[in-house]
Amino acid sequence: MEPERLLLALDFGGTKLTAGAVSTSELAASGERRWWAHRRVPSPPGSNAQSDLEIMMGLARDLLATAEAPLAAVGVSFGGPVDAARGLVLLSHHVPGWEEMPLREWLEERLGVPAAVDNDANAGALGEYRFGAGQGYDSLMYITVSTGVGGGWILNGQPWRGADGMAGEIGHTVVDPDGPVCLCGKRGCVERLASGPYVAQRAREWLKAQPDRGRILRALAGGDPLIRSGQALEAITAKLVAQAAAQGDDLAWEALEIAARALGVGIGNAANLVNPRCFVLGGGVTKAGERFWEVMGRTARETALPEVHFDVVPAALGDDAPLWGGVALAEAQVRCT
Amino acid sequence: MEPERLLLALDFGGTKLTAGAVSTSELAASGERRWWAHRRVPSPPGSNAQSDLEIMMGLARDLLATAEAPLAAVGVSFGGPVDAARGLVLLSHHVPGWEEMPLREWLEERLGVPAAVDNDANAGALGEYRFGAGQGYDSLMYITVSTGVGGGWILNGQPWRGADGMAGEIGHTVVDPDGPVCLCGKRGCVERLASGPYVAQRAREWLKAQPDRGRILRALAGGDPLIRSGQALEAITAKLVAQAAAQGDDLAWEALEIAARALGVGIGNAANLVNPRCFVLGGGVTKAGERFWEVMGRTARETALPEVHFDVVPAALGDDAPLWGGVALAEAQVRCT
Numbered sequence: 001m002e003p004e005r006l007l008l009a010l011d012f013g014g015t016k017l018t019a020g021a022v023s024t025s026e027l028a029a030s031g032e033r034r035w036w037a038h039r040r041v042p043s044p045p046g047s048n049a050q051s052d053l054e055i056m057m058g059l060a061r062d063l064l065a066t067a068e069a070p071l072a073a074v075g076v077s078f079g080g081p082v083d084a085a086r087g088l089v090l091l092s093h094h095v096p097g098w099e100e101m102p103l104r105e106w107l108e109e110r111l112g113v114p115a116a117v118d119n120d121a122n123a124g125a126l127g128e129y130r131f132g133a134g135q136g137y138d139s140l141m142y143i144t145v146s147t148g149v150g151g152g153w154i155l156n157g158q159p160w161r162g163a164d165g166m167a168g169e170i171g172h173t174v175v176d177p178d179g180p181v182c183l184c185g186k187r188g189c190v191e192r193l194a195s196g197p198y199v200a201q202r203a204r205e206w207l208k209a210q211p212d213r214g215r216i217l218r219a220l221a222g223g224d225p226l227i228r229s230g231q232a233l234e235a236i237t238a239k240l241v242a243q244a245a246a247q248g249d250d251l252a253w254e255a256l257e258i259a260a261r262a263l264g265v266g267i268g269n270a271a272n273l274v275n276p277r278c279f280v281l282g283g284g285v286t287k288a289g290e291r292f293w294e295v296m297g298r299t300a301r302e303t304a305l306p307e308v309h310f311d312v313v314p315a316a317l318g319d320d321a322p323l324w325g326g327v328a329l330a331e332a333q334v335r336c337t
Numbered sequence: 338m339e340p341e342r343l344l345l346a347l348d349f350g351g352t353k354l355t356a357g358a359v360s361t362s363e364l365a366a367s368g369e370r371r372w373w374a375h376r377r378v379p380s381p382p383g384s385n386a387q388s389d390l391e392i393m394m395g396l397a398r399d400l401l402a403t404a405e406a407p408l409a410a411v412g413v414s415f416g417g418p419v420d421a422a423r424g425l426v427l428l429s430h431h432v433p434g435w436e437e438m439p440l441r442e443w444l445e446e447r448l449g450v451p452a453a454v455d456n457d458a459n460a461g462a463l464g465e466y467r468f469g470a471g472q473g474y475d476s477l478m479y480i481t482v483s484t485g486v487g488g489g490w491i492l493n494g495q496p497w498r499g500a501d502g503m504a505g506e507i508g509h510t511v512v513d514p515d516g517p518v519c520l521c522g523k524r525g526c527v528e529r530l531a532s533g534p535y536v537a538q539r540a541r542e543w544l545k546a547q548p549d550r551g552r553i554l555r556a557l558a559g560g561d562p563l564i565r566s567g568q569a570l571e572a573i574t575a576k577l578v579a580q581a582a583a584q585g586d587d588l589a590w591e592a593l594e595i596a597a598r599a600l601g602v603g604i605g606n607a608a609n610l611v612n613p614r615c616f617v618l619g620g621g622v623t624k625a626g627e628r629f630w631e632v633m634g635r636t637a638r639e640t641a642l643p644e645v646h647f648d649v650v651p652a653a654l655g656d657d658a659p660l661w662g663g664v665a666l667a668e669a670q671v672r673c674t
Contacts, residue, residue, distance in 0.1 A: 081644065139499070139500055151610075153611075155492065155497060160492060160611075161612075162476070162611060162612025162613070162645075163476055163612050163613060163614040163646065163647070164612055164644055164645055164646055165612075166609070166612045166642065166644050166645045167610065167611050167612040168610065168612075169609040169610065169612075169642055169645070170609070170610055172609050172642050173606040173609050173610060174512065174602055174605070174606060174640055175511065175512075175514065176513075176514055176515075177512065177513055177602065178513075178515065184642065186639065186640060265511055265514065268511070269510040269511060269606060269610075270610055272503070272506040272507070272509050272510050273488075273504065273505065273506065273507055273510060273606075273607055273610060273611065274490075274497070274499060274504050274610065274611060275498075275499025275500050275501055275502075275503045275504040275505075275506075276499070276500060277500040302523065303511055303523060305503065305506055305509050305521065307418065307501055307503050308499075308501055308503045308506070309500065309501055310500070
């Protein structure tokens with residue numbers, strides 16, 4: 001039996017920093033996902049790369065301080081573009097100072113063990129594949145639908161990152177060239193139709209334009225007078241829209257249905273193009289209920305050719321998927337050495 | 338130096354049967370694509386699997402009869418669904434009798450050398466990657482746009498066939514959910530908008546509906562009276578539409594432009610999803626001229642995110658791409674043994 005060692009996983013999210021450690025012997029024995037230790041803190045407002053790195057190293061030291069087993073490797077999920085081959089963070093869209101930061105080297109120097117770095121979508125795919133809903137599938141696409149719509153691939157049991165590390169950008173595939181304009185400048189991207197903020201925006205616009213509809217959603221948001229005065233508009237989130245839809249609100253359901261159909265077409269197109277065995281879906285919008293899943297799944301199957309088979313399953317690891325991907329990245333480092 | 342041996346490639350197309358042989362020593366020395374011998378015959382009307390196999394074995398025996406070097410391996414491109422892992426033809430949409438035919442085993446028994454079988458899209462991708470326009474790219478998508486729109490992937494220098502061997506079906510990705518109905522039952526598939534027969538059909542419909550337009554196309558098709566009487570409609574092919582467009586016919590160009598845009602969106606979506614280094618485009622419709630390529634390429638780049646980079650290049654091997662893929666399949670068999 002191998003001696004017990006620790007794998008450290010770090011997740012630099014846009015708004016929070018998380019560190020977790022697992023024991024190799026426990027992983028080997030049970031294959032279960034159980035943290036030996038785990039710490040999460042919000043990324044403070046006005047932070048930069050240096051301050052986030054200091055906070056994260058504090059979390060890591062804290063985790064490792066009481067450990068009796070030595071550290072074997074570290075795996076990192078980063079919420080932004082990464083050159084995984086070179087272990088380089090390219091930039092962060094949320095936090096300044098990350099441009100061309102050699103994070104792998106930085107960590108290897110400080111921790112004295114091998115490190116690997118990937119973006120959060122690829123790390124999430126790897127986490128779900130190794131420890132979550134993707135176990136047993138040798139090809140899958142992981143899709144996360146929340147503020148944005150991102151994704152990552154596992155093909156032949158390995159991450160497929162693409163020539164520029166950009167593979168998996170299902171959020172910016174076009175499914176309706178006559179649709180509304182996306183932040184990226186194109187019309188009818190999956191993200192423009194299916195992400196949480198756009199579901200909420202659609203519901204708000206319809207509430208204003210259709211005063212006789214959306215009774216339940218109006219009530220949940222604090223009452224119609226607040227909506228008419230514009231005060232309740234911020235209360236209308238994709239989550240509230242899903243709640244209203246679950247209670248029978250037609251307007252809320254129609255706002256969600258557009259998201260379900262767009263995602264379904266995006267998934268069906270991805271199935272025809274790449275033919276993976278499974279799609280693993282996470283993120284807040286995918287918690288919108290049974291009807292959402294039914295329409296999304298049916299649209300995906302109708303869009304795919306009859307000979308193209310795949311499962312569509314909910315993610316099992318929630319917000320921790322990228323962190324578990326960090327564990328898998330660390331684990332691969334140990335296997336390599 | 339290795340002794341000279343021959344690699345045999347067979348291409349079972351929908352309407353023609355082709356066999357070619359190359360010498361391993363010449364491949365190794367020059368890397369050039371030059372047939373040692375090559376034979377092509379039309380698949381006779383009313384043929385079935387058995388008769389096509391007999392004709393093909395005749396071609397192969399003919400090729401090998403005068404050879405002084407021994408046969409090393411055989412690689413096959415088949416125009417229909419194939420289970421490459423098992424070397425099994427699943428069926429042909431053109432020729433009866435191919436259902437569940439163990440073609441690899443059948444050839445290995447008769448020829449006494451290792452064989453490999455793949456479908457024509459994957460074989461075409463492999464051919465262009467190894468011997469054609471895809472040389473030097475370690476990831477690419479090969480797309481052929483003619484009667485249908487098909488495709489195949491090379492990822493990490495290897496064919497990616499997908500969980501059901503169906504990867505690459507870009508022709509049936511949806512790019513316009515409000516578009517016309519495709520043979521597959523969906524609306525706005527790339528194939529429905531971009532394949533040769535549909536480009537021709539669109540031009541015919543517009544000629545009928547818009548009697549004042551399409552002067553050049555009408556003349557090329559044999560004159561307006563023939564079109565009005567319905568006699569010239571068969572003369573209007575995608576090739577003729579492209580000729581008329583090149584001579585300045587607006588109606589013809591608009592019929593082609595829809596194809597160029599649909600292909601561009603399909604390529605851009607595939608780039609965002611998989612991020613390959615290159616798209617290699619073959620098939621009759623892609624010979625439609627500079628303006629077609631310009632619109633297709635621009636649309637693809639506008640559809641892809643700015644961080645996603647790729648080349649779009651014309652195929653180099655034409656109709657022989659699948660046969661050259663057969664050579665590459667045979668070559669891989671020799672390396673394995």
